[in-house]
Amino acid sequence: MIHITDSVIKTGDDCVSIGDETKEVHIHNVTCGPGHGISVGSLGGYASEKDVQGIYVTNCTFIGTQNGVRVKTWPSAPAQLTVSDLHFEDLIMDNVSSPVIIDQEYCPHNLCKKDRPSSIKITNVSIKNVRGTTNSAEAVTLICSGLKPCENVEVGDIDLTYNGNQGPITTRCSNVKPKFVGKQNPPVCATTAKSA
Numbered sequence: 001m002i003h004i005t006d007s008v009i010k011t012g013d014d015c016v017s018i019g020d021e022t023k024e025v026h027i028h029n030v031t032c033g034p035g036h037g038i039s040v041g042s043l044g045g046y047a048s049e050k051d052v053q054g055i056y057v058t059n060c061t062f063i064g065t066q067n068g069v070r071v072k073t074w075p076s077a078p079a080q081l082t083v084s085d086l087h088f089e090d091l092i093m094d095n096v097s098s099p100v101i102i103d104q105e106y107c108p109h110n111l112c113k114k115d116r117p118s119s120i121k122i123t124n125v126s127i128k129n130v131r132g133t134t135n136s137a138e139a140v141t142l143i144c145s146g147l148k149p150c151e152n153v154e155v156g157d158i159d160l161t162y163n164g165n166q167g168p169i170t171t172r173c174s175n176v177k178p179k180f181v182g183k184q185n186p187p188v189c190a191t192t193a194k195s196a
Contacts (some may be wrong), residue, residue, distance in 0.1 A: 001024040001025075001026065002024065002025045002026070003026045003028070004016060004025070004026070004027045004028070004030060005026075005027075005028045005029055005030070006028075006029050006030075007029075007030045007031070008030075008031045009030060009031070009032050009033075009035065010033065010034055010035065011034070011035040011036075012034070012035065012036075013035065013036050014035065014036045014037065014038065014039045015030070015032035015033070015035040015036070015037060015038055015065070016030070016032075016038045016039070017039050018038075018039065018040045018041070018052065018055055019041075019043075019052075020043055020046075020049035020050050020051075020052060020079075020081065021049070021050035021051070021052070022052050022053075022055070023051075023052070023053045023054050024053070024054040025054070025055050025056065026056045026058075027055075027056065027057045027058070027060060028056070028058050028059055028060070029058075029059045029060065030060045030061075031060070031061045031062075031063065032060065032061070032062050032063070032065055033061075033062055033063030033064045033065045033094075034063070034064055034065060035065050035066070036065060036066045036067055036070075037062060037065045037066060037067030037068050037069060037070055037096070037098075038057050038060070038062075038068075038069050038070070039067070039069075039070045039071070039072060040052060040055055040070070040071040040072070040083065040086065041070075041071055041072040041073055041106070042072045042073065042074060042106050042108075043072070043073045043074070043077075043079065043081065043083065043120055044073045044074035044075075044077030044078070044079045044081075044118060044119070044120050045074055045077060045078075045079070045112075046078065046079060047078035047079055048079075049079040049081050050081060051081045051082045051083070051084070052081070052082075052083045052084070053082075053083075053084050053085050054084075054085045055085070055086050055087065056087045056089075057069055057087065057088050057089070057091070058087065058089045058090050058091075059089075059090045059091075060090075060091050060092070061091070061092040061094065062091070062092070062093050062094065062096045062099070062132075063094045063095070063096075064094065064095050064096070065096050065097070066096075066097050066098065067096070067097065067098045067099075067101055068091060068093050068096045068098065068099035068100055068101075068130070069088045069091065069099075069100055069101070069127075070098070070100075070101040070102075070103065071083065071086065071101070071102045071103065071122060071125075072101070072103045072104075072106035073103070073104045073106060073118045073120040073122075073145070074106055074107060074112050074118060075104065075105050075106075075107060075112060075113070075114045075115075075116060075117055075118050075145075076112055076113040076114060076115055076116040076117075076118075077112070077118055077119060077120065079119065079120065080119045080120070081120055081121075082120070082121045082122075082123065083120060083121065083122045083123070084121075084122075084123045084124045085124045086122075086124070086125045086126070087125075087126045088100065088125075088126065088127045088128070088130070089126060089127075089128045089129055090128070090129045091129070091130045091131075091132075092131060092132045093130065093131070093132030093133060093134060093160065094132055094133060095133050095134070095135050095163065096132070096133070096134050096135070096136075097134065097135055097136045098134070098136055098138065098139075098141060099130060099132070099134050099139055099140065099160055100127055100130060100139070100140045100141070100142075100158075101140075101141045101142075102122065102125070102141065102142045102143060102144060102150065102176075103141065103143050104117070104118040104120065104122070104143055104144050104145040104175075105117075105118070105143055116147070117145045117146040117147040117148075118145040118147065118148070119145070119147055119148060120145065120148065121145075121148045121151075122144060122145075122148075122150045122151075122153075123150065123151040123152050124151075124152045125150065125152070125153045125154070126154050126156075127140075127153070127154070127155045127156070127158070128154070128155070128156040128157055128181070128182075129156065129157045130157075130158050130159070130160065131157075131158075131159040131160065132159075132160060132161070133160070133161050133162075133163045134160050134161070134162055134163070134169070135162075135163055135164050136162070136164070137162055137164060137166045137167050137168065137169055137170055138169075138170050138171065138172055139158075139160040139162065139169050139170070139171060139186055140155075140158065140160070140171040140172075140173075140186070140188050141171070141172050141173075142171075142172070142173040142174075142176045142178070142188075142189060143172065143173070143174050143175075144173075144174060144175035144176045145175060146174075146175050149175040149176060149177075150175065150176040152179075153176055153177075153178040153179070154178065154179045154180075154181060155178045155179070155180055155181075155184065155188050155189075156180065156181035156182040157181070157182035157183055157184075158183070158184050158185060158186075158188060159183065159185045160185065160186065161185075168186075169186045170186060171186055171187070171188045171189060171190070173188070173189035176189065177189075
Protein backbone atom coordinates (compact mmCIF):
# COMPACT_ATOMS: atom_id res chain seq x y z
CA MET A 1 0.00 0.00 0.00
CA ILE A 2 1.26 3.46 -0.94
CA HIS A 3 0.18 6.70 0.77
CA ILE A 4 0.72 10.18 -0.68
CA THR A 5 -0.61 12.67 1.85
CA ASP A 6 -0.45 16.27 3.03
CA SER A 7 1.55 17.47 0.04
CA VAL A 8 1.68 20.36 -2.43
CA ILE A 9 2.75 19.31 -5.92
CA LYS A 10 3.58 21.82 -8.65
CA THR A 11 4.83 20.48 -11.97
CA GLY A 12 4.66 20.70 -15.75
CA ASP A 13 3.10 17.26 -16.10
CA ASP A 14 0.97 14.93 -13.95
CA CYS A 15 1.07 15.71 -10.24
CA VAL A 16 0.73 11.95 -9.71
CA SER A 17 0.88 9.39 -12.52
CA ILE A 18 -0.29 5.84 -11.82
CA GLY A 19 0.98 3.15 -14.18
CA ASP A 20 0.11 -0.46 -14.77
CA GLU A 21 0.40 -3.19 -12.12
CA THR A 22 -0.40 -0.64 -9.40
CA LYS A 23 -2.56 -1.57 -6.43
CA GLU A 24 -3.76 0.22 -3.30
CA VAL A 25 -2.59 3.80 -3.76
CA HIS A 26 -4.13 6.36 -1.38
CA ILE A 27 -3.70 10.03 -2.35
CA HIS A 28 -5.16 12.21 0.39
CA ASN A 29 -5.09 15.92 1.20
CA VAL A 30 -2.87 16.79 -1.77
CA THR A 31 -2.89 20.18 -3.53
CA CYS A 32 -2.05 19.86 -7.22
CA GLY A 33 -1.21 22.78 -9.47
CA PRO A 34 0.07 23.90 -11.74
CA GLY A 35 0.21 20.61 -13.58
CA HIS A 36 -1.82 18.06 -15.52
CA GLY A 37 -3.75 16.69 -12.55
CA ILE A 38 -3.74 13.18 -11.11
CA SER A 39 -3.80 10.47 -13.77
CA VAL A 40 -4.32 6.73 -14.00
CA GLY A 41 -2.43 5.80 -17.16
CA SER A 42 -1.89 6.02 -19.89
CA LEU A 43 -2.54 2.29 -20.13
CA GLY A 44 -2.61 -0.20 -22.98
CA GLY A 45 0.53 0.59 -24.90
CA TYR A 46 2.22 -2.74 -24.15
CA ALA A 47 0.84 -6.28 -24.15
CA SER A 48 2.62 -7.14 -20.89
CA GLU A 49 0.74 -4.57 -18.79
CA LYS A 50 -1.03 -5.80 -15.65
CA ASP A 51 -4.20 -4.81 -13.79
CA VAL A 52 -4.64 -1.61 -11.79
CA GLN A 53 -6.75 -1.82 -8.64
CA GLY A 54 -7.63 0.23 -5.58
CA ILE A 55 -6.79 3.86 -6.38
CA TYR A 56 -8.12 6.43 -3.88
CA VAL A 57 -7.91 10.17 -4.57
CA THR A 58 -9.65 11.90 -1.67
CA ASN A 59 -9.83 15.36 -0.12
CA CYS A 60 -7.59 16.88 -2.80
CA THR A 61 -7.52 20.36 -4.35
CA PHE A 62 -6.63 21.17 -7.96
CA ILE A 63 -5.58 24.74 -8.77
CA GLY A 64 -5.35 25.89 -12.39
CA THR A 65 -4.52 22.41 -13.66
CA GLN A 66 -5.05 21.10 -17.17
CA ASN A 67 -7.05 18.20 -15.73
CA GLY A 68 -8.41 17.21 -12.37
CA VAL A 69 -8.65 13.42 -12.14
CA ARG A 70 -8.14 11.44 -15.32
CA VAL A 71 -8.11 7.84 -16.52
CA LYS A 72 -6.57 7.35 -19.96
CA THR A 73 -6.26 4.20 -22.07
CA TRP A 74 -5.14 3.71 -25.66
CA PRO A 75 -7.45 2.45 -28.42
CA SER A 76 -6.27 -0.47 -30.58
CA ALA A 77 -3.98 -1.41 -27.71
CA PRO A 78 -2.39 -4.86 -27.37
CA ALA A 79 -2.95 -4.98 -23.60
CA GLN A 80 -6.02 -6.58 -22.05
CA LEU A 81 -6.19 -5.59 -18.43
CA THR A 82 -8.75 -4.42 -15.90
CA VAL A 83 -8.78 -1.11 -14.05
CA SER A 84 -10.99 -1.40 -10.98
CA ASP A 85 -11.93 0.19 -7.68
CA LEU A 86 -11.19 3.83 -8.48
CA HIS A 87 -12.38 6.35 -5.90
CA PHE A 88 -12.34 10.07 -6.74
CA GLU A 89 -14.05 11.72 -3.79
CA ASP A 90 -14.21 15.05 -1.94
CA LEU A 91 -12.34 17.07 -4.55
CA ILE A 92 -12.12 20.83 -5.05
CA MET A 93 -11.50 22.25 -8.53
CA ASP A 94 -10.23 25.83 -8.81
CA ASN A 95 -10.21 27.02 -12.43
CA VAL A 96 -9.44 23.55 -13.81
CA SER A 97 -9.71 22.91 -17.55
CA SER A 98 -11.14 19.36 -17.41
CA PRO A 99 -12.16 18.37 -13.88
CA VAL A 100 -13.15 14.72 -14.46
CA ILE A 101 -12.11 12.55 -17.41
CA ILE A 102 -12.29 8.92 -18.39
CA ASP A 103 -10.76 8.80 -21.87
CA GLN A 104 -10.51 5.39 -23.53
CA GLU A 105 -9.67 7.03 -26.86
CA TYR A 106 -6.45 8.58 -25.58
CA CYS A 107 -4.04 8.97 -28.48
CA PRO A 108 -1.55 11.82 -28.00
CA HIS A 109 0.14 13.25 -31.09
CA ASN A 110 -1.60 10.61 -33.27
CA LEU A 111 0.83 7.95 -32.05
CA CYS A 112 -1.74 5.15 -32.24
CA LYS A 113 -4.38 3.74 -34.53
CA LYS A 114 -8.06 4.14 -33.76
CA ASP A 115 -9.35 1.25 -35.85
CA ARG A 116 -10.35 -0.76 -32.75
CA PRO A 117 -11.72 0.35 -29.38
CA SER A 118 -9.73 -0.06 -26.21
CA SER A 119 -9.60 -3.62 -24.85
CA ILE A 120 -9.12 -2.38 -21.28
CA LYS A 121 -11.99 -2.87 -18.85
CA ILE A 122 -12.82 -0.09 -16.37
CA THR A 123 -15.11 -1.08 -13.52
CA ASN A 124 -16.16 -0.03 -10.01
CA VAL A 125 -15.60 3.73 -10.19
CA SER A 126 -16.80 6.25 -7.61
CA ILE A 127 -16.88 9.97 -8.49
CA LYS A 128 -18.39 11.84 -5.56
CA ASN A 129 -18.50 15.33 -4.07
CA VAL A 130 -16.58 17.16 -6.79
CA ARG A 131 -17.09 20.92 -6.63
CA GLY A 132 -15.58 24.19 -7.78
CA THR A 133 -14.91 25.97 -11.07
CA THR A 134 -13.82 24.94 -14.55
CA ASN A 135 -12.53 27.08 -17.41
CA SER A 136 -13.78 24.52 -19.94
CA ALA A 137 -17.42 24.21 -20.92
CA GLU A 138 -17.10 20.41 -20.82
CA ALA A 139 -16.88 19.69 -17.13
CA VAL A 140 -17.19 15.90 -17.02
CA THR A 141 -16.07 13.54 -19.79
CA LEU A 142 -16.72 9.80 -19.57
CA ILE A 143 -15.65 8.22 -22.87
CA CYS A 144 -15.51 4.47 -22.37
CA SER A 145 -14.65 1.61 -24.70
CA GLY A 146 -17.18 0.38 -27.23
CA LEU A 147 -15.67 -3.10 -26.86
CA LYS A 148 -15.69 -3.16 -23.06
CA PRO A 149 -18.01 -0.45 -21.72
CA CYS A 150 -17.38 0.95 -18.26
CA GLU A 151 -19.34 -0.84 -15.53
CA ASN A 152 -20.54 0.09 -12.06
CA VAL A 153 -19.73 3.79 -12.28
CA GLU A 154 -21.32 5.87 -9.52
CA VAL A 155 -21.51 9.65 -9.79
CA GLY A 156 -22.70 11.72 -6.85
CA ASP A 157 -22.93 15.32 -5.72
CA ILE A 158 -21.24 17.11 -8.60
CA ASP A 159 -21.29 20.91 -8.33
CA LEU A 160 -19.13 22.58 -10.98
CA THR A 161 -19.46 26.11 -12.35
CA TYR A 162 -18.13 27.19 -15.74
CA ASN A 163 -16.33 30.53 -15.52
CA GLY A 164 -15.87 31.03 -19.28
CA ASN A 165 -18.06 32.37 -22.07
CA GLN A 166 -18.12 29.55 -24.64
CA GLY A 167 -21.69 28.47 -24.04
CA PRO A 168 -23.41 26.47 -21.29
CA ILE A 169 -21.57 23.94 -19.15
CA THR A 170 -21.89 20.40 -20.52
CA THR A 171 -20.82 16.78 -20.05
CA ARG A 172 -19.96 14.14 -22.65
CA CYS A 173 -20.39 10.40 -22.24
CA SER A 174 -20.30 7.22 -24.30
CA ASN A 175 -20.48 3.50 -23.49
CA VAL A 176 -21.28 4.13 -19.84
CA LYS A 177 -24.48 4.20 -17.78
CA PRO A 178 -23.62 5.72 -14.41
CA LYS A 179 -25.64 5.32 -11.27
CA PHE A 180 -26.50 8.70 -9.77
CA VAL A 181 -26.66 9.66 -6.12
CA GLY A 182 -27.24 13.17 -4.80
CA LYS A 183 -27.30 16.25 -7.02
CA GLN A 184 -25.65 16.77 -10.39
CA ASN A 185 -24.62 20.23 -11.58
CA PRO A 186 -24.28 19.99 -14.51
CA PRO A 187 -26.39 16.89 -15.20
CA VAL A 188 -23.90 14.13 -16.02
CA CYS A 189 -24.63 11.86 -19.01
CA ALA A 190 -28.17 13.16 -18.92
CA THR A 191 -29.24 11.45 -22.14
CA THR A 192 -27.62 8.05 -21.49
CA ALA A 193 -27.72 7.34 -17.76
CA LYS A 194 -30.34 6.26 -15.29
CA SER A 195 -30.77 7.88 -11.92
CA ALA A 196 -30.75 5.77 -8.79
